[in-house]
Amino acid sequence: MPSIKAKELISLSKKILTAAGASDDEAEIVARFLVNANLAGVDSHGVFTYLHNYIQGIRSGLIKPGAKIEILRETPSTALINGNFGFGQVTCATAMDLAIKKAGSMGVSAVAIFNCNHIGRLADYSRMAVKNGMIGFVTANSDPCVAPYGGKKAILSTAPMSWGIPTQSEKPLIVDLATSAVAEGKIRATLYKREQIPSHWIVNSQGLPSTNPADLYEPPLPPEQVKLAGALQPSGGYKGYALALIAETLAGALSGTGCAEDVKSLLTNGVFILVIDITRFAPLIEFEQRVDKLIRTVKNSPTASGFTEIRVPGEREIEQEEERSKTGIPVPETAWKAFVKLCSEYGVKVGTESV
Amino acid sequence: MPSIKAKELISLSKKILTAAGASDDEAEIVARFLVNANLAGVDSHGVFTYLHNYIQGIRSGLIKPGAKIEILRETPSTALINGNFGFGQVTCATAMDLAIKKAGSMGVSAVAIFNCNHIGRLADYSRMAVKNGMIGFVTANSDPCVAPYGGKKAILSTAPMSWGIPTQSEKPLIVDLATSAVAEGKIRATLYKREQIPSHWIVNSQGLPSTNPADLYEPPLPPEQVKLAGALQPSGGYKGYALALIAETLAGALSGTGCAEDVKSLLTNGVFILVIDITRFAPLIEFEQRVDKLIRTVKNSPTASGFTEIRVPGEREIEQEEERSKTGIPVPETAWKAFVKLCSEYGVKVGTESV
Numbered sequence: 146m147p148s149i150k151a152k153e154l155i156s157l158s159k160k161i162l163t164a165a166g167a168s169d170d171e172a173e174i175v176a177r178f179l180v181n182a183n184l185a186g187v188d189s190h191g192v193f194t195y196l197h198n199y200i201q202g203i204r205s206g207l208i209k210p211g212a213k214i215e216i217l218r219e220t221p222s223t224a225l226i227n228g229n230f231g232f233g234q235v236t237c238a239t240a241m242d243l244a245i246k247k248a249g250s251m252g253v254s255a256v257a258i259f260n261c262n263h264i265g266r267l268a269d270y271s272r273m274a275v276k277n278g279m280i281g282f283v284t285a286n287s288d289p290c291v292a293p294y295g296g297k298k299a300i301l302s303t304a305p306m307s308w309g310i311p312t313q314s315e316k317p318l319i320v321d322l323a324t325s326a327v328a329e330g331k332i333r334a335t336l337y338k339r340e341q342i343p344s345h346w347i348v349n350s351q352g353l354p355s356t357n358p359a360d361l362y363e364p365p366l367p368p369e370q371v372k373l374a375g376a377l378q379p380s381g382g383y384k385g386y387a388l389a390l391i392a393e394t395l396a397g398a399l400s401g402t403g404c405a406e407d408v409k410s411l412l413t414n415g416v417f418i419l420v421i422d423i424t425r426f427a428p429l430i431e432f433e434q435r436v437d438k439l440i441r442t443v444k445n446s447p448t449a450s451g452f453t454e455i456r457v458p459g460e461r462e463i464e465q466e467e468e469r470s471k472t473g474i475p476v477p478e479t480a481w482k483a484f485v486k487l488c489s490e491y492g493v494k495v496g497t498e499s500v
Numbered sequence: 501m502p503s504i505k506a507k508e509l510i511s512l513s514k515k516i517l518t519a520a521g522a523s524d525d526e527a528e529i530v531a532r533f534l535v536n537a538n539l540a541g542v543d544s545h546g547v548f549t550y551l552h553n554y555i556q557g558i559r560s561g562l563i564k565p566g567a568k569i570e571i572l573r574e575t576p577s578t579a580l581i582n583g584n585f586g587f588g589q590v591t592c593a594t595a596m597d598l599a600i601k602k603a604g605s606m607g608v609s610a611v612a613i614f615n616c617n618h619i620g621r622l623a624d625y626s627r628m629a630v631k632n633g634m635i636g637f638v639t640a641n642s643d644p645c646v647a648p649y650g651g652k653k654a655i656l657s658t659a660p661m662s663w664g665i666p667t668q669s670e671k672p673l674i675v676d677l678a679t680s681a682v683a684e685g686k687i688r689a690t691l692y693k694r695e696q697i698p699s700h701w702i703v704n705s706q707g708l709p710s711t712n713p714a715d716l717y718e719p720p721l722p723p724e725q726v727k728l729a730g731a732l733q734p735s736g737g738y739k740g741y742a743l744a745l746i747a748e749t750l751a752g753a754l755s756g757t758g759c760a761e762d763v764k765s766l767l768t769n770g771v772f773i774l775v776i777d778i779t780r781f782a783p784l785i786e787f788e789q790r791v792d793k794l795i796r797t798v799k800n801s802p803t804a805s806g807f808t809e810i811r812v813p814g815e816r817e818i819e820q821e822e823e824r825s826k827t828g829i830p831v832p833e834t835a836w837k838a839f840v841k842l843c844s845e846y847g848v849k850v851g852t853e854s855v
Binding site: 220221318320397399405406422443455457458 | 607649653655656736745748774782787
């Protein structure tokens with residue numbers, strides 16, 4: 146498999162984005178967030194899964210470069226933000242910065258966003274809170290693609306939730322999970338790799354479990370304009386479904402984005418952010434040491450048969466980041482060809498040293 | 501199966517509690533919360549599962565009737581509460597009242613509790629926020645009984661989370677779930693009913709999945725002093741485990757209660773509460789109508805094979821409450837005998853009309 150250095154991938158992505166109409170600042174933020182996902186090994190949320198969707202979004206008018214981020218309602222600890230359909234990453238990073246500032250002065254803050262495009266990987270935002278020594282929570286809703294527990298039609302979004310918890314000597318605890326069995330991007334990634342999937346991930350158009358990732362989509366494949374034929378299944382049945390309803394109400398109903406069929410575009414995200422200033426409860430170092438101790442207790446406990454190690458959430462991604470920062474980001478052939486095509490469409494030259 | 505009216509069960513439980521040393525007010529709150537769980541059909545958290553533990557707790561000095569609830573740190577939107585090991589229900593209801601008041605004035609609030617005894621069913625507290633037209637979140641940690649994903653030793657608590665979301669014409673959305681496959685109380689309830697359990701609920705002392713609820717406990721059975729031989733499994737594997745770590749850090753590390761082996765008693769709960777005032781984001785009625793619409797969309801969508809109806813979280817419990825308020829609370833024979841024994845120990849007369 147070819148691979149590309151993060152710096153080079155950011156530079157190429159940025160050039161494509163600016164050629165498509167983004168400002169330098171917007172392109173920088175969007176390219177960095179997408180490449181961060183690839184660096185962390187979360188290719189389902191990286192450049193090769195989403196950049197062409199964003200470019201298509203600019204072309205079709207769904208993404209509006211240069212859009213102004215407006216605060217519609219505000220108190221010292223809350224804000225409701227109108228993203229005016231600019232780039233989701235730019236809107237959400239701005240909102241998280243605001244939430245961190247508000248939590249710093251008030252102890253806890255809540256910020257909701259509407260008219261917001263796809264924000265990418267949630268962990269990047271909860272980690273912003275962690276870098277400020279705070280606890281961050283982010284949840285989002287999007288277009289329907291998950292069947293409710295007991296149902297077979299795609300009604301709910303993958304409704305992801307991310308929590309970030311700072312630590313002292315251990316790696317920070319970064320939970321980032323879809324309340325569906327998997328994220329939709331992960332199904333698309335398996336399409337490129339021509340792999341089968343577990344039977345509890347999706348149902349086909351008849352509502353039956355399927356191991357073929359293609360069964361999720363209407364043809365043609367790979368999906369340029371994603372239209373679902375089947376549905377994703379909720380994670381762990383009832384519990385994933387229950388949490389998806391919470392994500393929908395926080396990110397969709399509270400923000401005013403709307404829920405379920407009211408979200409029309411693949412690129413739309415309703416967002417809800419929460420930040421907690423730890424120092425209102427305990428000295429930061431004491432809290433962090435308690436979390437360190439919990440992590441060590443978990444990691445040092447005896448493994449179940451079939452496991453050689455107990456992992457904590459976020460650990461693998463941070464290791465991948467260190468690894469891929471050195472060795473580069475591996476890219477499946479099909480994805481690389483599509484990317485080179487996109488580059489050439491926007492007159493962006495791919496150096497021979499790139500891959 | 502015998503059954504008992506809620507009013508009668510509250511009255512008897514109250515008498516036992518006051519005879520054991522609780523004040524009238526304390527006994528009233530604790531009895532009501534326990535019976536509420538029975539009414540909702542959540543017998544794993546009701547009178548017959550926990551009352552004898554509480555009485556034992558008073559006897560052994562773990563529960564201190566009359567304990568003062570102290571606010572150790574406070575800002576307009578946050579509080580850290582020392583429960584001084586009074587009754588958990590009394591402490592947590594007081595803390596939720598405070599959180600609701602703070603959210604009402606600041607938009608969002610966060611309250612953590614330490615030195616807190618068992619608070620019972622979380623849904624009762626998130627519902628307090630809902631009754632005030634607010635969004636409530638409660639999470640708790642307790643003594644270790646769940647193996648981490650990839651591990652076999654009980655390190656984490658069942659680490660439950662509850663969200664309450666107000667609605668207009670639909671029943672409120674009340675999510676209350678253990679991040680473990682089930683709550684420990686549910687295993688105990690199956691012991692009384694002499695039922696087998698699914699193989700993904702527990703592992704035995706060798707770390708192997710078991711369908712015998714007795715394998716969770718050290719003998720003798722039924723467990724008066726619960727000591728675990730095996731461990732509960734996390735819900736849905738990795739995702740339940742990840743959320744358990746978040747519950748541990750919020751309820752255990754932030755509150756100062758501690759996590760994992762630092763929590764020594766079955767009766768201890770670390771608690772974290774969050775309340776959001778919806779009106780800072782949208783008019784309450786607009787938000788509630790959006791949630792109503794989501795619930796109707798879910799419930800009216802086509803069912804999967806094997807299902808005749810799609811349920812939303814909290815719906816069944818509210819129906820049970822209405823039903824059992826009329827017909828009474830069914831009690832398994834073994835549990836009833838143990839309860840009558842407890843009554844006689846405290847000189848509480850059980851009327852012949854009780855069952």
